[in-house]
Amino acid sequence: MSAPAFDHLKALVVEDNAHMRTLLRSLLLALGLKNVYEAADGLTGFEELRSRKPDFVLSDLSMKPVDGIEFTRMVRMGNDSPNPYVPIIMVTGHTERQRVEAARDAGVTEFLAKPITAQNLLLRIIEIVERPRPFVRCENYFGPDRRRHRDEDYAGPWRRQDDVKDDLDIC
């Protein structure tokens, strides 16, 4: 039997807690991924991103010395970033609005809230694979489009030059 078409898909888990890291790795292997790499903090994660070239990243928010927000900034904005478009799923127990907003503004693609459930993990991965988001580059941001919901009745203000044509294109 031939290997599935997604057999080569590679994931990177960036998580400082060894127990949680092992769990996430095991979950990804259970999904059928063959190549799952690990890092214990954002700095090591960035190095692994460079050497392993994963197709998506699962990252914790709170880590030392480099946390998930700074890691995401390095990936999106760093001059030496190997792939600024790589989807980043932020695994977090933080419900504090400010932290979540900071992560979103750093360029996180999806959030996976703790406690982790099999279904939520599957949904986040399906989202990044099936519906890759447009990226936005402006003066102070580079990352996935932060607008998740489209209000059909929204009458403006329109903040982007291409909002009108984009209005029809965004999935």
Place this chain on the structure above:
Amino acid sequence: MATQSNMRKSGPAADIIPPHAYPPPLRKAQARAFVENLMSDAVLERTEKVLDAHKDNLRSAVLSHLGCLEEDLEGGDFRAVYEQAHEIRGLAGTAGLKYTGRIAFGLCNYLEAMTRSGGTPDVAVIELHVDAIARAARSGEDFQALGEEVTSQLSALVRRRLGEPAKARS
């Protein structure tokens, strides 16, 4: 539908890079095959089994952090207390210890608020939380109704204490 004429620019211009303009994790056909695989009951069942298999390991980790938490409280090291409570909060929910996680979350919130305000944390508030975390985690949380009551009482306590003027707290 919006038209060019009603567009009003109120922020900096932005370039939009559509998904087909950068390398996606998987090409369309591969993505479809991958998603079909993920949506199968067998995969969901397999991942749930993995989660179940790790629960004991995660519970052991919670208990290990709890031991450190109690030691750090004994030593009066509130920074370390916060670090341990934060670890417990991250692990407990996935370990199936819902109330342990919620109480640890409350303790983290309290300590974060005290750090932000520059106030001195009330040891009694911390002790109550640590005691509740210990009882919840060590019992394996066999107490639905009591768990709700304890977590809501502790939340009310933190709200009251944070609402009090700084002078009264010290």
